[in-house]
Amino acid sequence: MPASSADPLPQPEHWRELAVLITGGLGFIGSTLALRLADLGARVTVVDSLIPEYGGNLQNIHGYEQRLRINLSDIRDRFSLQILLRDQAVIFNLAGQTSHLDSMRDPATDLAINCSAQLSLLELCRTVNPEARIVFASTRQLYGRPRYLPVDEHHPTRPVDVNGINKLAAEMYHQLYAEVHELSTCVLRLTNTIGPRMRVKDARQTFVGIWIRRLLEGQPIEVWGGEQLRDFNDVDDVVDALLLAGAQRDLSPEPFNLGHSEPISLRDLAELMIELNGSGSLRVTPYPSERQRIDIGDYYSCHRRFSDATGWEPFRPLRQTLAHTLAYYRDHLGAYR
Numbered sequence: 001m002p003a004s005s006a007d008p009l010p011q012p013e014h015w016r017e018l019a020v021l022i023t024g025g026l027g028f029i030g031s032t033l034a035l036r037l038a039d040l041g042a043r044v045t046v047v048d049s050l051i052p053e054y055g056g057n058l059q060n061i062h063g064y065e066q067r068l069r070i071n072l073s074d075i076r077d078r079f080s081l082q083i084l085l086r087d088q089a090v091i092f093n094l095a096g097q098t099s100h101l102d103s104m105r106d107p108a109t110d111l112a113i114n115c116s117a118q119l120s121l122l123e124l125c126r127t128v129n130p131e132a133r134i135v136f137a138s139t140r141q142l143y144g145r146p147r148y149l150p151v152d153e154h155h156p157t158r159p160v161d162v163n164g165i166n167k168l169a170a171e172m173y174h175q176l177y178a179e180v181h182e183l184s185t186c187v188l189r190l191t192n193t194i195g196p197r198m199r200v201k202d203a204r205q206t207f208v209g210i211w212i213r214r215l216l217e218g219q220p221i222e223v224w225g226g227e228q229l230r231d232f233n234d235v236d237d238v239v240d241a242l243l244l245a246g247a248q249r250d251l252s253p254e255p256f257n258l259g260h261s262e263p264i265s266l267r268d269l270a271e272l273m274i275e276l277n278g279s280g281s282l283r284v285t286p287y288p289s290e291r292q293r294i295d296i297g298d299y300y301s302c303h304r305r306f307s308d309a310t311g312w313e314p315f316r317p318l319r320q321t322l323a324h325t326l327a328y329y330r331d332h333l334g335a336y337r
Contacts, residue, residue: 008311009240010247016041020246021088023047023075023121024056024095025068028198028205029137029190031060033092033239038067047084047095049074054097055199059335075117078124085121085129090246093121093136093174096167099204100141103163114166115173122177122185134174134185135245138255140301142168142189149229150302153189153257160296171255178253186245187255191301195235195321196328200336208232208269212329213337215273221282226267231260231300234316244310251309259301260314276323 020037024030025046037044046068048056061068073080075095085091096114097103103110118136125132142165143151144158159165174185192206199205200213211221241258245251264272267284274280287295306312329336 009243012040014247015243018042018089019045019087020090020092021045021047021084022092022094024054026050026056026058026060026070027094028055028060028195029193029235029238029242030092030094031057031197032195032235033094033242034061034068035064036236036239036243038064043069045069045071045084045088047071047073047075047081049095053099053102053204055205057197057336059332060197075121076112078120081121082124082128085124085132088129088132090133090135091121091125091129092242092246093118093134096137097163100161100163102204103161103166107162110162110166114163115169118170119173122173122183125183126177126181130181130183132184133246133249134183135242136170136174136185136187137242138171138187138189139164139167140189140191140257140259140299141296142171143296143299145296146299149298150231150259150261150300151257152302153255153305175253184249185253186248186251187253188241188245188306189255189257189301190233190238191257191259191299192230192232193235193238194232195325198235198325200329200333211270211273212326213333215277215280215326216329216333218279221270221273221280223266223270223282223284224287225295226265226270226284228266228295229263229298229300230266230269231263232269232318232321233258233260233314234321237312237314237316241306241310241312244312248310256306256309257301257303258306258314259303260318261303262318263298263300264318272319273322273326276319277326
């Protein structure tokens with residue numbers, strides 16, 4: 001919970017016995033949210049395809065299997081989704097294809113998951129559950145290469161890859177259905193989210209994951225470039241934001257940024273991880289050409305609009321998050337390789 005004397009989060013009574021659906025609920029952020037909601041007494045249904053490339057992992061809910069309703073299905077399957085959406089009070093719409101490089105290699109699949117399936121979910125909600133609160137997890141990637149820093153919600157959107165274009169379209173569908181069909185929607189633009197349960201077998205979800213794996217396996221961290229600035233949010237801070245967005249139905253359907261006010265260069269991040277691990281090395285290399293074309297350079301967000309609306313702040317410091325995450329994977333790396 002936030003380390004604040006004025007905790008903005010809704011009281012546990014708000015969630016007790018509330019029916020909640022999480023798409024992508026066996027993934028990194030979705031599972032962390034599911035566990036928190038289960039502890040708060042919500043009746044939680046998690047939906048996940050467990051397609052290997054997309055990050056779902058049953059290890060993420062270890063010990064909570066009997067406290068969650070688990071449905072293994074794909075959000076592209078309208079028939080199962082229609083049944084699952086009925087009678088849910090809050091829908092956390094987190095399922096997606098997260099790899100920017102994969103979106104360029106296989107744009108049709110990214111379109112189906114990150115755009116078409118999102119429109120389908122909204123249309124089904126309109127017909128079978130128009131009273132639900134819907135929170136959509138979007139991405140900072142749709143801003144493209146920043147024209148100024150920190151990036152606020154007034155910054156132009158100019159995605160540099162297929163993933164960003166499809167996420168932007170999905171955002172606009174959520175706003176349209178709020179304005180035209182009066183669905184209760186909220187859009188959060190996430191920055192780099194890190195913590196236990198994130199994907200570490202490759203860099204499809206975040207490069208920090210593969211860095212952690214390499215550190216723990218005694219391999220050097222490969223840093224591309226190194227001077228680029230990034231901001232990072234602890235997954236539990238992101239879960240705080242999701243809970244606030246899910247509880248406050250009066251929030252605007254226009255997008256809100258998450259983020260952190262203390263950016264760090266990639267080289268400094270790697271050196272901090274090595275320090276916390278107690279051993280390791282890094283190798284700085286030029287960007288691979290296929291990644292250079294879609295890299296956005298320096299990026300960090302302004303989250304002030306969401307903070308002003310909800311009281312949310314990213315309370316957990318980066319050093320603490322990295323130490324906690326390294327400790328988690330020292331114990332559980334085998335389940336995530």
